[in-house]
Amino acid sequence: MAGGNLRLAEALAERLPGPVRTRHAVGRVDWTAESTTVKGQGFEVSGDATVVTVPATVLRDIRFEPALAEAKLRANRSVDYGHAAKLSVPLQEDAEPSSVMSVPDRFWCWTARGEGGAVQPVVSSFTGSAAALEALGVAAGAGLWLDHLAELRPDLALSSEGAVITNWDDDRWVRAAYSVELAGRACDHTGLVEPTGALFWA
Structure with a gap:
């Protein structure tokens, strides 16, 4: 939206x-x-x-x-409940709308237009499941996830120092991401x- x-x-x-x-x-x-x-x-x-x-x-x-x-x-x-995290990274240069998924690293990322129609100067990335969060080292910070994102999206000029991770497990009002039904x-x-x-x- x-x-x-x-x-x-x-x-x-x-x-x-x-x-x-x-x-x-x-x-x-x-x-x-x-x-x-x-x-x-x-x-x-x-x-x-x-x-x-x-x-x-x-x-x-x-x-x-x-x-x-x-x-x-x-x-x-x-x-x-499931577990999820989001990585937001500012961009140093303009980008086109895009959406790319990394199957082996179990996350996807996107650039999108904002309210005025221009592409926002940020790339967002999302991952879900406890195993995926652990594999990307979310608990330790953005470093490993940033490395994978840079490898996946060499077309984007990432401003890594401004990266922000949102981990829904850390939200005191939720402590999880979304409800799920397990087999x-x-x-x-x-x-x-x-x-x-x-x-x-x-």
């Missing part, structure tokens, strides 16, 4: 009657069959219902009162979406 995927969230937020509160971590949710109260440091919001959308990886950080039933907790534990391990979809009083799950 031109301008970044954040534009999608911003467009949705514009339709809401009130502002979206970012950087407001919820620590507790009190609920009954007919109402909820969401609490965090320095704020408290009450309403007829609450839609809980946090990843299953961080649900345990929120205190629910009364406590959630074991069936709901078990359903959340049935969700498996031989069932996810309890019904239990995940089953309402809990005035709590609804998405």
Whole structure:
């Protein structure tokens, strides 16, 4: 998406009657069959219902009162998550839109147009799975991944000193990348979406 995927969230937020509160971590949710109260440091919001959308990886950080039933907790534990990282490297020269995949090194990279139609001065690269992150040395920094990227894309003038790695495992609000379904391990979809009083799950 031109301008970044954040534009999608911003467009949705514009339709809401009130502002979206970012950087407001919820620590507790009190609920009954007919109402909820969401609490965090320095704020408290009450309403007829609450839609809980946090990843299953961080649900345990929120205190629910009364406590959630074991069936709901078990359903959340049935969700498996994948692992992914992104490498962004500034470019010293103009480039054309492109997309190239490295099969042996298990990552792909691309250059893309921005909001004004011009190609952005950056090459982005994405890899997924714990094994791929380990093979590219993501935990140790950008060095090894940069070497592979330079080998794959000799047509790009990389500005390596400006490289930035985003590892979703390090994000305190997610601690993983995306939910997955593993062969031989069932996810309890019904239990995940089953309402809990005035709590609804998405």
